[in-house]
Amino acid sequence: EAEVAQSPRYKITEKSQAVAFWCDPISGHATLYWYRQILGQGPELLVQFQDESVVDDSQLPKDRFSAERLKGVDSTLKIQPAELGDSAMYLCASSLFNEQFFGPGTRLTVL
Amino acid sequence: GDSVTQMEGPVTLSEEAFLTINCTYTATGYPSLFWYVQYPGEGLQLLLKATKADDKGSNKGFEATYRKETTSFHLEKGSVQVSDSAVYFCALTINNAGNMLTFGGGTRLMVKP
Numbered sequence: 001e002a003e004v005a006q007s008p009r010y011k012i013t014e015k016s017q018a019v020a021f022w023c024d025p026i027s028g029h030a031t032l033y034w035y036r037q038i039l040g041q042g043p044e045l046l047v048q049f050q051d052e053s054v055v056d057d058s059q060l061p062k063d064r065f066s067a068e069r070l071k072g073v074d075s076t077l078k079i080q081p082a083e084l085g086d087s088a089m090y091l092c093a094s095s096l097f098n099e100q101f102f103g104p105g106t107r108l109t110v111l
Numbered sequence: 112g113d114s115v116t117q118m119e120g121p122v123t124l125s126e127e128a129f130l131t132i133n134c135t136y137t138a139t140g141y142p143s144l145f146w147y148v149q150y151p152g153e154g155l156q157l158l159l160k161a162t163k164a165d166d167k168g169s170n171k172g173f174e175a176t177y178r179k180e181t182t183s184f185h186l187e188k189g190s191v192q193v194s195d196s197a198v199y200f201c202a203l204t205i206n207n208a209g210n211m212l213t214f215g216g217g218t219r220l221m222v223k224p
Contacts (some may be wrong), residue, residue, distance in 0.1 A: 004154075041217065056211060083113070098143060098210050103154050
């Protein structure tokens with residue numbers, strides 16, 4: 001069964017460092033989402049892509065976060081510089097119609 | 112804006128007990144409703160969904176009915192198992208509006224043998 005792949009699964013970094021997360025959606029899924037899930041809370045959308053175009057990045061802190069999906073397939077989310085408050089699970093999801101399939105997530109710890 | 116409110120956890124039950132997790136929503140448009148489950152250290156898995164009023168979603172013994180009159184989508188299971196221990200998220204997406212999911216805060220379920 002096709003799955004959304006994410007790497008790394010875990011990342012520990014010091015504040016002010018740069019980090020990057022990678023997501024490979026299910027083949028053929030045009031829509032890709034990045035969510036941030038703070039411990040004990042529900043996920044919140046950071047950015048949504050349709051193919052290579054950004055559809056919604058209204059909740060993305062653009063002073064430090066960036067996201068790209070250059071060829072409309074896999075995607076990278078970057079944080080530079082990381083802050084203590086960025087510690088969270090970063091989830092990627094993809095969809096073909098209205099059902100989203102989630103990857104296992106990247107757990108980020110900022111020290 | 113759109114929002115989802117779930118009962119706070121943790122919910123602790125004995126095996127074979129009846130489960131209800133309450134979920135209510137507010138939406139600016141016509142929503143589809145979902146329940147997701149998250150096991151420790153894993154991503155979210157879709158448990159069930161309903162796309163219009165009075166629809167009942169069901170999967171693995173779990174059920175939820177889309178109640179437009181009470182703006183609710185409560186999750187139920189007649190007999191829980193230890194393996195059902197997880198965090199459950201209620202969510203909505205507004206049809207024809209980009210399919211962005213709005214999640215509730217999650218409810219942790221702990222089932223004891």
